[in-house]
Amino acid sequence: MRKALAFSLLALFLGGCASDPADRDISGTWINQAAIDAAAKGGPLREALQGYGPNLEWDINTRAGQARYTNGFENVEGKLLGEEDGTWKVDFYGSSASELKRDGNQLSQAATENEPQQVFDRAQLQVPEGAPIGASFERALYAAYLGGTWNIASGPGQGATVQFQPDGQVSGLPGADRYALCLAGDCASMSGGNDNIWLQQNGQGNTWIFARNGKTLEIFQTVNAALADEMPSFTPGNRQWVLEKQ
Known part of the structure; x- marks a missing residue:
């Protein structure tokens, strides 16, 4: 009888845990x-x-x-x-x-x-x-999308090692110490269907268009096709870098 009561109480306890708020x-x-x-x-x-x-x-x-x-x-x-x-x-x-x-x-x-x-x-x-x-998503995305070690296969600094950190810091890429990926909004509208990245050094920077294909990352200069009084409309210009993920 005592065993039956004990099992009943245990079942009640476990049932309460299952519906724990x-x-x-x-x-x-x-x-x-x-x-x-x-x-x-x-x-x-x-x-x-x-x-x-x-x-x-x-x-x-x-x-x-x-x-x-x-x-x-x-x-x-x-x-x-x-x-x-x-x-x-x-x-x-x-x-x-x-x-x-x-x-x-x-x-x-x-x-x-x-x-x-x-x-x-x-x-x-x-x-x-x-x-x-948004900071938590951004850090997780940066780590997953650009994390690891990259090598400059072509462009300024060829042969150097580049690392993109989850907090937006970048090392090894000439002319840049911070970066930000465009996720949505005006920065996306201004580049049409192209992905773009903001690269800056000492607080001064520019928008660059990039294309990712597996372990290859191409970064292009931007050409603004808009008039002076219009919202910028960026298209890919000359290719600046080719980075290969190691």
């Missing part, structure tokens, strides 16, 4: 790992982001009732209305709403009329305190 809590930072994995295969960056986007990162605080996301261009803040049967609803101040649901270490964003279903993973890389939303 902590398992449904969605607080924290979630990044679009699927888009990062697609980009890491070594193809066009924007193609990967558009194929698995548009949203790149969620930052959620259930206690404060706050939820926000970024698509690389806009940072959108909403109000977390609460959880029902494991689904959390986010209201964006009357303009729209999103539904989020946690499945283990993944967060699922339900499809809407304007956006497809998306899946996010918990961010693993640490970012500095106070970093803007």
Whole structure:
């Protein structure tokens, strides 16, 4: 009798664990790992982001009732209305709403009329305190897409070793100490269907167009086809560098 009672209590305890509210809590930072994995295969960056986007990162605080996301261009803040049967609803101040649901270490964003279903993973890389939303996705993307060691096969500094760091620092590339990949927004519109990267040194820099094909990264000068009073329209100019991943 005592054994039967013990097993009953154990089953009740385990059942309570299975429905633990902590398992449904969605607080924290979630990044679009699927888009990062697609980009890491070594193809066009924007193609990967558009194929698995548009949203790149969620930052959620259930206690404060706050939820926000970024698509690389806009940072959108909403109000977390609460959880029902494991689904959390986010209201964006009357303009729209999103539904989020946690499945283990993944967060699922339900499809809407304007956006497809998306899946996010918990961010693993640490970012500095106070970093803007999107920083976790950006660091993970930079590490996956440009991480490792590159060799300058052609162009200024030929033969040198180049390393792109997750925090936006770059070493070994002549004339540059920092970089930023264009993810969305005006920088994407200005370069048409081309991927582009911002390279700077001592705070001064320019936009460059690049093409990634497996372990080869080509970087081109930009030609602005727009008039002086128009939004810039960048097209590839002369090829500046060819980098090969080691």
